[in-house]
Amino acid sequence: IPKLKAGSPNGCISGSVGRVNVESMNQLKKSFMLLIYSTEKIDGKYQFARIFYAFSNPGSKGNDYTSDDEFGNVFTACLKPGEYHITAMEVNGAGSRYWNPEPFDIRFRVDDNASIYIGSFSLFIEETRLEKSRRITALNLRLADRSARDIPLIMANKNKPPKLPVISLVDPTSAYPFIVKYNEATQSKTRIAEEAEFQIGNRK
Numbered sequence: 001i002p003k004l005k006a007g008s009p010n011g012c013i014s015g016s017v018g019r020v021n022v023e024s025m026n027q028l029k030k031s032f033m034l035l036i037y038s039t040e041k042i043d044g045k046y047q048f049a050r051i052f053y054a055f056s057n058p059g060s061k062g063n064d065y066t067s068d069d070e071f072g073n074v075f076t077a078c079l080k081p082g083e084y085h086i087t088a089m090e091v092n093g094a095g096s097r098y099w100n101p102e103p104f105d106i107r108f109r110v111d112d113n114a115s116i117y118i119g120s121f122s123l124f125i126e127e128t129r130l131e132k133s134r135r136i137t138a139l140n141l142r143l144a145d146r147s148a149r150d151i152p153l154i155m156a157n158k159n160k161p162p163k164l165p166v167i168s169l170v171d172p173t174s175a176y177p178f179i180v181k182y183n184e185a186t187q188s189k190t191r192i193a194e195e196a197e198f199q200i201g202n203r204k
Contacts, residue, residue, distance in 0.1 A: 010078045011110040012161035016120040016150045017053035018063065018072015020142065025125045029055045030093035032123050032141070039083040039107070047084070049077040053123070055093065064153050070122045074153045076161050081112045086170065089178060091123065091139060098139055104175040108168065117154075117165040120146035121179070142182035143172045 017034070019026070031054045038047040056062025058071040065071060086106035091098040108118060126138035147167050154160055172179040 011081055011112055011114040011116075012076055012078040012165070013049075013108070013110065013116055013118050014074065014076045014150070014154045014161055014165045015051075015118045016065070016072055016074045016146060016153075017051055018065075018070050018120070018122050019053075019055065019058075020122045020124045021058055021066070021068060021070050022125070026058060028093065028125055030091055030123065030125065031055045032089055032091045034086055034121065035088040035090070036077070036079075036084055036086050038079075039085055042080045042082045047080050047082065049079060051075050051077065051121075053121075064157075065149060070120075072120075072122065074150050074157055076115075076154060076157065076159050078161070079110045081110050083107065083109055086175070089141060089175075100175070100178050104179070106170050106172055106175055106179070108170050113162075115161040115163050115165040116168040117147050117151060119143045119169045120150060122182075140177055141179045143170070143179055144182040145169055 017032070031052070033053075034051040036049040036051065040046075053072055054062070056071075059066045062073075063071045064073045084107070085104070087103045088100055089104075108116070110116075121141045121143055124138065124140055124142055145167065147165075151165060154165065172181055
């Protein structure tokens, strides 16, 4: 996660990344990464950030939060002011990698001396057991507003932003069904979206 030198113009984005807490799926120790790029060059080059969640068992010290529903970590990334978008997600673990075949275009703006909360991203996995093997039938991220939980954790973190984040959730429409907006009133933590057709293999 990039950090800028003190005194340089910048703004910060914050949120959380983790896993949906489904006991039968937690044995699949998969991690994921979100890739963020500026939509245009800033000061002569494209700016970027990588937001990464490394799997840790629910309740372990490797997570900032654990609940019956999900577990994970908060993050903050500071970037030069400009327009940005989340372009990709990559899921990996147990020798397999999955990624979206076409770039996303989940846009947001970073303003100088501003902090925003863009949402909580939780990896959901559903697995089907066949007679002699297993296969993943759904793999996607759900996006939710967990600001009541996350912002106190963000501000208590050693990498906290310079000011309290303002809630500004991103719109994941362009990333459906890889990233879906989670509505607690209508969806459970079992099946939350159509199967996403990921590219699978070793990404070069």
